[in-house]
Amino acid sequence: MLMFASSRPNQRGPKSGQGKLADLDALGIDKEKHIWQYFRRHWYPWFPCLGSRSTFVRQAANLWVVKQMIQRKIATLLGAYADTIHIIDGFPLPVCHRARAKRCKTFRDVSALGYCASKDEYYWGLHGNVVISMTGVITGITATMATVDERVALCEVVDDITGLLIGDKGYISKRLQEDLLQYHTIDLQTPLRSNMRETRPPAFVRQLMTTRRLVETVIGQLTDHLHIEKVRARDLWHLTSRISRKILAHTVGVFLNRMLGRAPLQFEGLITD
DSSP states (O other), X not given: OOOOOOOOTTSSSOOTTOOXXXXXXXXXXXXXXXXXXXXXXXXXXXXXXXXXXXXXXXXXXXXXXXXXXXXXXXXXXXXXXXXXEEEEEEEEEEEEEGGGTTTOXXXXXXXXXXXXXXXXEEXXXXXXXXXXXXXXXXXXXXXXXXXSOHHXXXXXXXXXXXXXXXXXXXXXXXXXXXXXXXXXXXXXXXXXXXXXXXXXOHHHHHHHHHHHHHHHHHHXXXXXXXXXXXXXXXXXXXXXXXXXXXHHHHHHHHHHHHHHTOOTTOOTTTSOO
């Protein structure tokens, strides 16, 4: 399993095998190069020591833990960890298309062939797993090889929550359900497969399905507006920083909406050029 670390803020790069993920893209600026160009063009008097692009990119990547700490602080202020209902789902992080897999050297040791059901296509890369509160605030995120079972990754993102956790059919496991309830006080509920007997009230199942769509909205925002699925990094250090920036951006958006009295996930019109 591939994980992203969180330890000392001044440490260069993540230690493989530890931690969780968190990332920021404001005004549609997606690359560190473009962020540097934007601040150099519009805000240089405020940052006269901005330095070269390569120095800026390296220093920004070194702040990956700080980004995660800020995101966690804001999520806490928004009551996301104290929420009694959370939702989990996965999404693809393709490094390249399937046809280029044999030639692709980026993240070669941690990537694998995965399948994206929404696009009905295979890809070579990683798989993200995200947990959100009922207001759409991200409380946990991690990445694994695309072949790692989502039920295994789930255990890495639920340490800070309790109560009801809603997932899709990929998280079905009686043993996992029992362990989460016993060791984490988490009640994992999922829709059942067609060949499984349903004993829960129909109204409960319908509400479960309706509520679960919220995480699809958040993943859609991360993908369509913040381009989280575009890896655009060549090592785990820069990838961790990039994803941390995007998760932070999403959380700041929810926070600003709260301050303005808007719906938490109503990002349209929140930031303009």
